[in-house]
Amino acid sequence: MKKYFLYVGLIMISLLGTDLTDFALSIWVLKQPEGTITSYTMIWFFEAAPAVLLAPFIGSFVDRWSKKKIIIYGQIITGIGSSILMSLFYFEHLQPWHIMIVSGIGSIASMFVFSAFYVATTALVSKDKLIKAQGVSTAIYAAISIGVPVVSPVLFKMIGMERIFMIDIITFLISILAFLMIRFVVVAKTEEEFNFRNDWKLVKEFLKERKGLRSLLGFFFIIGFLIGLIKVLFTPLILDFSNEYYLGLVLSVVGIGTVIGGGIMSMSKKIEHPIKTIFNVNILLGVILGCLWINVNLYVLAIGGMLAVLLFTISDIMNNAFFQAVVPTKMLGRLSGFVGLVIGASEPLSYMLSGAFVDYLSNVVSDVSYEFSNHFPGTTITIAIILIFTISGVMLMIVSYLFQRNKGIKNLDALYQEKLKKESKDQSEHNKNTAHINSPSMK
Template sequence: MRAFLVIWFGQLVSIVGSGLTSFALGVWVYLTSGSLTHYSLITMVAVLPTLALAPFAGAIVDRYDRRRILIYSDLAAGLNTFVIAALAYTGLLQIWNIYLIVAVTSVCNGFRGPAFNAASTLLVPSDKLGRAAGLSQMQGAASRVLSPALAGFLMTVIGLPGVVFIDVLTFLFSIIALLIVRTPMRAEAPAAGVRRSILAEAAYGWTYTRRRRGLVAMFVYFAICNLVLGIATVLFTPFVLSFGSAALLGTLMSVGGFGMVAGSVFLSVWGGPKKTVNGVLAPMLVVGVAMVLVGARPAPIPIAIGAFTYLFAVPILTGCWQVIIQKKVEPAVQGRVFAIATLVSWSSLPLAYLVAAPLVEKVVNPLLAGPLSETVGAVMGTGPGRAIGFLFVVMAGVIIAAAIGGFLYKPLRFIDTNLPDAADERVFDNSASADLSPQPELIPENPAAVQL
């Protein structure tokens, strides 16, 4: 566990540093171009390369030492960040540079995520995976809380070049932490065989995942939820600014960030439910209720409660999602499965970013001003931002329906018993002659007798 904590702390510092750069560049892009389009497109560029490379990145993570992959990923990302600092310092930074640099960083993150998650399995005892997942979620939570405030202050003191250079130093800190740990982080293939191409190993990852209906269902479940949550993420800022100030927006985002920290700490102390899938499904019901609180009325207090509750639940469900993969998938295949999980679960995010604004402007606004004005409009109002508020409530219904559907779909509901833990599962041969015939499902004969 000590090796995990050393690497975790290095990654924590690096992720907070990356949050500084992300916030500072977002401000710079908007102030330089005055265009929300550039901001949205850069957000998409930050996601698409990770998705495109996911299956191949996972195969590489499974083939080589995950510690080295983390080192190379951080080194490449650090050098990439240094280029930003140099361009900003010399006054040569342009918008098109940001697109290219963000794309390179996205490639690095495509390797870092599966490598860190798969390496954690090798470093953490099985009974402590839930707590380790909580610590992992705390990295993003800390960045959400600390980075905007620090970056906003540092921008006024040392400017964009100084803020970005601090990020470079945090990458060096992470690399040093990885160099300190000498524990091997490569899961050997479970059976001897001729090494196949990266393409063939990536294809095996798809086959391995496809045979496990519970995993497929969980990834599709997250893709559906991420479509809704991605739209909500894009619309939250204009929703708050439609009736409040930028200061109120900052306060509400900070409250949400503290909720995420609290949820991460809670999971790291608790370790998650006995049936891990309940930690994936039940918190999504909480997310749905929180979205109703956010959208129902343009009032700061219920929105703050909703934002805190929403982000309190997110690290719990994401951490439990991670633990299921770590427990149910053999370490030798986890890089590929984590990468496929990212690809499927995030596949809906680009669509969410594209449809969010047109959905409000072309669909919900006309409905609320026309056919629904005397029904929904009489309850929720028809003033500025109420179309987004109404959409939040509708999307809350979709989230709650998805969670209920997950409970009703047996391969997902019983994934803890359908799939044996990796330590108890027969060895899957990674060679070309591996037995890929379907295995029987292990759904209990009496589902009502299974403890939830």
């Protein structure tokens, strides 16, 4: 797993600069005179939607191309985007719509990078260690997530937005140069010529033979939409009754949940029933979100957010490891692309609608009694967002419970165990053959 950790480290260096820039830009947009929650959430939408729409095509190319080249070229394109935004900011021409366009292109390039690394992971890590590997990489990224919200506002004030852009570009260069110099792992790829229709038939047939997978995709679409609302509205919620410095501290505490979740999964030896665990974790996540309204303050949101992120991290790691274990490597890019389109469409949809939801509910709650509104800090925006959180939490519990009872989904854990046993058997036979060839009698 040494190479896996090396690749993760290089990609995380690149992500550090990107996260610093994204966080600083979020503050910049919300602080503009014409800045609104809708313009803020639309940036999130454009940062996710293009990659989601093109995910099946990206997956098809990833299965056929060099994973090393994909990672390098993807980061080059994203770095160019940061350079363009830096130039626009320097000459005082930067507008939210500029960020939307560059974010859209960057999302496509990033989808190539992460899809290539996702597929390459199966060549770096055995199936029985996928959950552990995912836990380690998640914990490393979580360390970045904790530091960025604290550091970014300070850097925003001390060195300015243009120098934060420069940090982003430097981190891209470090990662790109390192990937150019290292020897990349050999990853199995399909030799079939590109034919999107045939790729779709292949994926469709794979899902048709495993009915539980289709139901699981429906579940994750709904969950993705609900979680997307929470993700995009958490920052506006804090800023409605606090400032960017407290926002950074709260998000850092929330990020600890990712570290803990990743740490727990990295130490887990074996998960017998990942799918069953995913549903139980999401029910508990729904309970936490549904109870945030009881006492809304920075402490509750920090702790509640940390617990929610911890549970979401565990669920996400097990989901990724499950698909990496049950899907053949040669078609993993294509299937993950189509899955990315189905599931991934939920988050951009939530980003696009979240601003309208907040505006509508803000108008509705403007006529509520003084005693009720006085229970919440900030303006009607806070009340509206908390209502969305509460409804999302209740829906999360109901949906998780109902899908858990699906017969096809219940069989997925057996499929997972079957794949692990097959790899263990194949590895044992390989070791026996290797030992036989290297024995003295054969020399």
